[in-house]
Amino acid sequence: MTRTRKTVLLALLTAAAMILSYVESLLPSPGVPGVKLGLANIAVIFALYRLGGREAAAVSLVRVGMVSLLFGSLGALFYSLAGAVLSLLVMALLRRTDRFSSVGVSVAGGVSHNAGQILMAMLLLETRRLIWLLPVLVLSGLAGGVLVGLTAALLIKRIPR
């Protein structure tokens, strides 16, 4: 892949991730903070499989930064960032082992994203009580992860290189 091609693809994926974040913010929110589908992860996983870990990290981190600047608050940035970094590490690691399909990678990413956010919230608020939310967040990360993983698998297969 030429440099230009790669740059353009990365820009496209980042834009797609941002739009997916925006679309997701329009969906009604359930009663528990942190419960969401994680649609933007579709673009991140696509980047992880087509380009590699560093490129996936670039798409994810730029997305988090831009989305909090455009639509969110600066406070939310820390939570998103903690989730994004932890989930990137876990996903890149699982991808490298080559034991799981993109569904497994995405599920692990969704769950670790939520775990990262809750850990950051516990740190910032200096409270251990938020651990109470963990089971619900594991389940929601799991459900969102399956959906995102299946979508990503389809796109990785269908979109020509």
Add this chain to the structure above:
Amino acid sequence: MDKNRRRQPKVRADLLLIGALLLLSGALLLVQRLHRTAGAAAVVYVNGERRAAYPLSEDARVTIGEGENYNVLVIEDGRADMTEATCPDKLCVRMHPIRYVGETITCLPHRTQIVVEGDAPPEVDIP
């Protein structure tokens, strides 16, 4: 052909991972369910600091914070609920009312937390 044969173990690994996570969250939920007891008080924390406690047995309506940034805590029918907030995301308002020990309603933008605790407050201190 070869590709299909190689993909099967991955699907099995995926399912194992999903199963393990389901078991984990199920076990955690069960532990929480078994340990839950009806709470006695709604305690307000701001910046991790305990600010006030209100008995769940008495209906009340409290404004936490002042000026432009505030949250409204309502206690009704033994449950505590955040009914109004000036924060941008309003996640705390969407959260369900709470009544069991350990349950929380958190407003991250205002760093405010309502926690149900087991002991009735000795006195009601209104800030």
